[in-house]
Amino acid sequence: MNHVILLFSLLVVPAFADEESQKTTQNFSSNSASHKRLKRDWIWNQMHIKEEIDTPLPHHVGKITSSVRHNNAKYIIEGEYANTIFKVEETSGDVYAFERLDREKKAEYELTALIIDRRTNQSLETPSKFIIKVYDINDNVPVFVQKVFNGSVPEMSPVGTSVTKVTAVDADDPTVTGHATVTYQVIKGDEYFTVDDSGVISTTRADLDRENQSTYEIIVKAKDGPGSSGDSSTATVIITLTDINDNFPVFKHPSFHFKVPENISIGGEVGRVKVEDIDEPQHRNTKYSFVRGDYRDTFEIVANPFTNEGIIRPKKPLDFEKVAEYRFDIEATDPTVDLRYFKAGGSRSISTVTIEVTDVDEPPVFTKLPYEFKVRENDAEVRTLGSVWAHDPDAAKRKIRFIRRRASPNGDYIRVSDTGIIQLPKPLDREFSSSYNITVAAQEILEDGHLSDRESHAQVHVIVTDENDNAPELVYPEEPRVCENAAPGKVVIRISATDKDEIPPRGFFKYSLATEDSNFSLVENYDNTANITVKYGQFNRELAKIHYLPIIISDNGDPEMSSTNTLVISVCKCNEKGNFTFCEERAKQVGVSIQALVAIFICIFTIIVFFAVITLLILLRKRHKKDLSGLGRNVAEIHEQLVTYDEEGGGEMDTTSYDVSVLNSVRKNGAKPEAVPSPYAQVQKPPGNVASGAGEMEMMIEVKKDEADNDRDLLPYDTLHIYGYEGAESIAESLSSLESSSSDSDIDYDFLNDWGPRFKMLAELYGSEPNEDFVY
Numbered sequence: 001m002n003h004v005i006l007l008f009s010l011l012v013v014p015a016f017a018d019e020e021s022q023k024t025t026q027n028f029s030s031n032s033a034s035h036k037r038l039k040r041d042w043i044w045n046q047m048h049i050k051e052e053i054d055t056p057l058p059h060h061v062g063k064i065t066s067s068v069r070h071n072n073a074k075y076i077i078e079g080e081y082a083n084t085i086f087k088v089e090e091t092s093g094d095v096y097a098f099e100r101l102d103r104e105k106k107a108e109y110e111l112t113a114l115i116i117d118r119r120t121n122q123s124l125e126t127p128s129k130f131i132i133k134v135y136d137i138n139d140n141v142p143v144f145v146q147k148v149f150n151g152s153v154p155e156m157s158p159v160g161t162s163v164t165k166v167t168a169v170d171a172d173d174p175t176v177t178g179h180a181t182v183t184y185q186v187i188k189g190d191e192y193f194t195v196d197d198s199g200v201i202s203t204t205r206a207d208l209d210r211e212n213q214s215t216y217e218i219i220v221k222a223k224d225g226p227g228s229s230g231d232s233s234t235a236t237v238i239i240t241l242t243d244i245n246d247n248f249p250v251f252k253h254p255s256f257h258f259k260v261p262e263n264i265s266i267g268g269e270v271g272r273v274k275v276e277d278i279d280e281p282q283h284r285n286t287k288y289s290f291v292r293g294d295y296r297d298t299f300e301i302v303a304n305p306f307t308n309e310g311i312i313r314p315k316k317p318l319d320f321e322k323v324a325e326y327r328f329d330i331e332a333t334d335p336t337v338d339l340r341y342f343k344a345g346g347s348r349s350i351s352t353v354t355i356e357v358t359d360v361d362e363p364p365v366f367t368k369l370p371y372e373f374k375v376r377e378n379d380a381e382v383r384t385l386g387s388v389w390a391h392d393p394d395a396a397k398r399k400i401r402f403i404r405r406r407a408s409p410n411g412d413y414i415r416v417s418d419t420g421i422i423q424l425p426k427p428l429d430r431e432f433s434s435s436y437n438i439t440v441a442a443q444e445i446l447e448d449g450h451l452s453d454r455e456s457h458a459q460v461h462v463i464v465t466d467e468n469d470n471a472p473e474l475v476y477p478e479e480p481r482v483c484e485n486a487a488p489g490k491v492v493i494r495i496s497a498t499d500k501d502e503i504p505p506r507g508f509f510k511y512s513l514a515t516e517d518s519n520f521s522l523v524e525n526y527d528n529t530a531n532i533t534v535k536y537g538q539f540n541r542e543l544a545k546i547h548y549l550p551i552i553i554s555d556n557g558d559p560e561m562s563s564t565n566t567l568v569i570s571v572c573k574c575n576e577k578g579n580f581t582f583c584e585e586r587a588k589q590v591g592v593s594i595q596a597l598v599a600i601f602i603c604i605f606t607i608i609v610f611f612a613v614i615t616l617l618i619l620l621r622k623r624h625k626k627d628l629s630g631l632g633r634n635v636a637e638i639h640e641q642l643v644t645y646d647e648e649g650g651g652e653m654d655t656t657s658y659d660v661s662v663l664n665s666v667r668k669n670g671a672k673p674e675a676v677p678s679p680y681a682q683v684q685k686p687p688g689n690v691a692s693g694a695g696e697m698e699m700m701i702e703v704k705k706d707e708a709d710n711d712r713d714l715l716p717y718d719t720l721h722i723y724g725y726e727g728a729e730s731i732a733e734s735l736s737s738l739e740s741s742s743s744d745s746d747i748d749y750d751f752l753n754d755w756g757p758r759f760k761m762l763a764e765l766y767g768s769e770p771n772e773d774f775v776y
Contacts, residue, residue: 047095047132051103058096061086061132064113065093066125074118078127079111086111086132090118095132103134104171142168142182142222144235149220155210155241156341157203163239166199168222182222189218193239201237210241211278245283246341249275249308249332251351258312259356262320270299270312270355275332277308284308285336291350293328299355301330318357321395326355363456364390364400364442370459371440373422377430377464385414385422388458390442398444401451406439414438414462422460430464431500437461468557470500472509474565481583482534483574484541490534492520492569497528497553507556514550514564522551532567539571545584546570 047062064075075093077086085099086109109132115125144166151164170180184195192208193216195201201220216239223232251273258271277284288301288310298318301310310332332349366388373385392398402420407413414436415423428436438460444452480493497509511530513522521535532549539547547569554562572583752763 047130049097049101049132049134051101051134051137053100057100058087058098059100061095061097063092063094064088064130066115068115068124070115070117070124072118073124074116076114076116077111078114079109081109082111085109088113101134103137104140106134108133137172140171140224141233142170142224143233144168144222147235149235149237150240151201151237152240152242153203153208154244155208156206156244156246157208159203159206161203163193163201163203164237166195166201166220166222166235166237168199168233168235170224172224180224182224185221185223187219187221187234189216192216193218193237195220201239208241210243211247213241215240243280243283244341245279245285245334245337247277247279248334248337248349249277249284249286250349251275251332253351255352255354257354257356259358260314260318261358261360262318263360263362264314264318266316267313270314272304273301273310273312273330273332273351273353275308275310275349277334281308283336285334286310286332287335289331289333291329291331293326295326295328298326299328312353312355319393320357320359321393324357326353326357328353359394361452361454362393363452363454364444365393366390366442366456366458370461371422372461372463374463374465375424375428377467378427378469380427382427383424385424385462387422388416388420388440388442388460390420390456390458392444398446398452400442401445403441403443403455404438405441405457408437409433414460416440416460422462428462428464430466430502431470433464434466435461435463466502468501468555468559468561471561471563472497472499472553472555473563474551474553474567476565476567479583480532480567480569481572481580482539482569483578483580484539484571485574486534486537486539488534488537490537492532492534493567494525494529494531495551495567499555501555501557501561503555504557510554510556512552514552518547518549520547520549520569532569541571541573544571 049059049061053059064077066073066075074090075088076090077083077088077095079086085101086095086097088095110129111132112127112129114123114127116123145168149164149166153161153163166184168182168184170182172180183197184199186193186195186201190204192203192205193201194204201218218237218239219234220237221232221234252275256271256273260270264270273288275286277286286303286308288303290296290301298314298316299312300315301312303310310330329350329352332351367390368388371386371388375382375385388402390400390402392400400420401418402416403418404414404416409432412425413428413433415425416438417423420440420442440458440460441455442458443455446452475496475498477493477495482490482492486492495511497511499509508526509528511522511524513520519534519536519539521533523531523533525531549567549569551565551567552562553565554560570583572580575581749763749766752759752766755763
């Protein structure tokens with residue numbers, strides 16, 4: 001083999017060198033241009049070296065030789081690893097490696113060979129590239145791509161079933177025989193699994209049962225061909241057996257016992273029977289069935305898809321008085337089990353079920369559900385429709401009392417007696433409701449006379465049959481209109497009717513005009529409609545712009561009912577095409593419902609009550625004002641006196657502007673004062689104290705002020721409010737007589753006598769002694 005490689009190198013490498021010699025680098029382009037000479041060839045033996053040579057360095061790689069014959073020729077090499085890893089002997093051209101090489105790091109090196117004149121450093125030959133190849137030795141151990149592999153295979157699989165694949169890689173040269181060839185071997189678990197040279201693991205047994213052992217851990221070794229060390233590596237493979245449905249369910253107990261009250265609802269849970277299925281949940285498809293017993297029509301067994309339990313439910317009501325105990329056998333099986341892997345032990349499991357029914361106090365049971373009665377509407381002779389009946393299903397057989405619970409429509413339309421008789425207190429109206437429904441409750445009468453708290457219900461339906469007691473009515477169209485120049489026979493509108501009564505399949509309406517004295521005619525369509533047409537044509541809008549057309553509509557019921565309806569038709573102006581151009585607006589009839597009328601009456605009543613209360617309050621207030629008045633004259637007169645007091649008077653002789661007796665008379669406690677001359681003309685120095693009189697006057701003024709403040713119906717007497725503050729910022733201070741009499745000032749008012757006749761009256765009023773009283 002080595003001779004073949006050597007021959008290949010001798011043939012290929014020189015050709016490669018010849019091709020590369022035609023390429024020059026930029027460094028030698030000028031030399032090639034200046035020195036024109038004949039082409040020469042590079043000659044060297046093959047460049048290759050083994051990796052990891054254990055002999056002393058340097059290691060001879062090969063020799064580069066040029067056909068140039070020159071005494072001063074010098075060999076040099078260039079490249080990435082030139083003069084570091086590889087060096088050349090400059091005279092002989094021998095190339096040496098000064099480091100041990102590793103093919104797994106770098107398999108070949110590319111260098112450039114040059115021959116130059118050692119004196120001038122000029123190139124004597126075109127540079128040539130060459131490659132040094134590193135030969136591989138088997139110095140690497142196969143390595144698994146991962147330490148742990150996982151695989152799975154269905155249980156009970158045939159021999160040779162593939163499980164998973166393991167992979168190991170060798171860094172050596174795969175082109176060298178035996179260097180990178182990996183072989184595998186199971187060194188742990190080989191009794192269950194094997195592995196081939198490609199790394200595929202397969203089963204060696206067909207009886208691998210997940211229920212016995214669900215996982216296996218095996219160890220696989222990887223080894224390459226003969227090498228320097230012959231070492232190997234290992235990896236762990238975890239194999240899981242997946243489940244198949246190969247086991248039947250088995251009851252956990254040979255028998256089951258349940259107690260259930262007799263009033264359990266249909267479909268309610270009586271109890272649960274449990275089985276054990278060692279397969280995984282997705283392969284548990286237990287089916288339950290009855291194998292012995294006569295009660296399969298009474299109960300059913302349904303498998304719970306999550307727990308695999310069998311739920312027993314009643315299919316019909318249980319009755320303790322009839323059957324107190326049920327006993328039967330049930331079977332559990334799985335129809336989806338793969339019979340190819342059937343194990344010994346039987347495909348069925350049987351258990352006995354006993355159900356004990358306990359007695360409960362049950363509510364009464366109605367004998368017929370639901371109850372339905374028919375009655376003709378407005379039939380005053382029918383008072384009893386029928387009866388409902390219920391009995392006590394228990395052994396006590398108590399008496400039953402019936403009670404009405406709910407009614408639709410709500411109201412006292414249908415009654416039920418204590419004994420269950422359905423009664424009508426008054427005739428029923430089908431137009432109000434075509435059917436009446438009530439719920440009747442049945443309760444047992446206990447031994448002490450009280451009613452049991454358990455009750456049952458029955459629905460009673462009363463259907464009201466119709467009688468012809470309503471006349472048909474016109475379905476009013478929206479604003480019938482006709483052109484004033486309409487031609488005879490022009491259809492104005494198509495009318496129809498409705499009837500509150502039931503319309504039989506052969507029922508129909510008849511239409512006719514109440515009077516023929518009109519410019520309209522009526523034409524039957526014989527489909528419960530009629531057309532209103534123009535009889536003569538040419539309406540006169542000056543005479544009538546709106547026509548009221550009475551129409552008689554009757555049915556063919558028994559008895560026949562009819563009604564007269566008024567159709568309002570407007571006469572409008574039209575253009576030549578017959579389109580309406582102008583029509584008078586007519587007042588639309590607005591209907592008011594009963595609820596709206598009731599609301600209106602309530603509002604009117606509320607307003608009347610409100611005004612009555614206001615009137616009463618006003619009267620009470622006037623009476624209160626009259627009681628506060630201490631005089632025979634009214635309050636307005638007093639206020640008038642107070643208001644006019646603020647006006648400018650005529651001097652000291654002006655004794656008619658203000659009658660102080662009106663205020664002073666309050667001391668009389670409401671007694672009417674005697675008619676006396678004006679007090680201002682007769683004022684004398686009072687012998688008594690004036691303080692008491694002044695206090696009563698102040699109190700009277702405060703009362704009137706409060707009335708003026710709080711009474712919104714009277715004018716605001718602002719002059720009265722501010723009169724007591726007149727002159728508050730003057731040097732002479734206030735001249736008001738309202739506060740002067742109650743003032744505690746020590747001012748001597750005798751100087752007023754010196755001011756002349758105009759202040760004589762003030763001098764007499766303010767110059768009196770403290771112990772004097774006014775004399776009227």
